[in-house]
Amino acid sequence: MNESGGSRLALLRFLERVQERDLARTRKWIVDEERREAERRVGEERRPPTPEWLIERGLNRNNIVAVHTGECWDPGKRARPATRTQAVEALRHQVPACTKCRPDTALGIEV
Template sequence: MRPAHRPVRTRRLPALPHLPVKGAGRMEEEADGLAVTKPRRDHPAGLFTCRTIERMNDRPPSRLEMLRFAERVAAQHLAQIRRWREAEERRQAERAEGERRRPPAPDWLLEKGVDGRAPTYVHDGSCWSARKGPRCVGITREQALRALSVDRITPCPQCRPDAVLGVLE
């Protein structure tokens, strides 16, 4: 049983702290060589900035250092792309080897019943209605002739292997 409907109480969430805004503070040097950014009251975002610490002696990287860094990153990307290409080449070679090793499709199929023992149909190897799987077994032309003529197994009504083999009743 559901309780009676009560209004949901809500509460106000605390405000999220704001990230420092560039130009919102002025740099002051401390005794240990660190620069401390203090909020400025004349900047619109100055009241909401937090204190950040930066090294006074740090200089921005030179153009040459940035180009060397970009070169290292590009080399890493190129190495990764080469590894991907090599893996794809290996996959394609394995796929081609599997296709090469696959045995040829049988010319004739013998379909077994649901119990897996008694044969039910003889099919042409390219018959679309043959259930490819454990119930169908590949057989030779002689075995197909024997199954149709001697064992009297029913030919498939779609692919008509009896007409192809010349076994007409």
């Protein structure tokens, strides 16, 4: 530190104030991150379980388009949870099995 810009003590006090503000800001960031983490954990706990099977319906809701496993990455927007029995019945009534997740193979059904 140079002697021409003010006393060393004044400069050190200034540095202290800057560091206190930085520390306060960092502590606020920590509190915010802890809150977000707690909210994420609560969200995961409240998330409903992934269904085992999905049935994808067409635009008119009466037309079944495909059967998927619950873990399929491409079920479509109109896919709804289904029971194993519903998935088996749909496949037996010639509803196509998804070509990506192959629910017919998972169910042990040959179509």
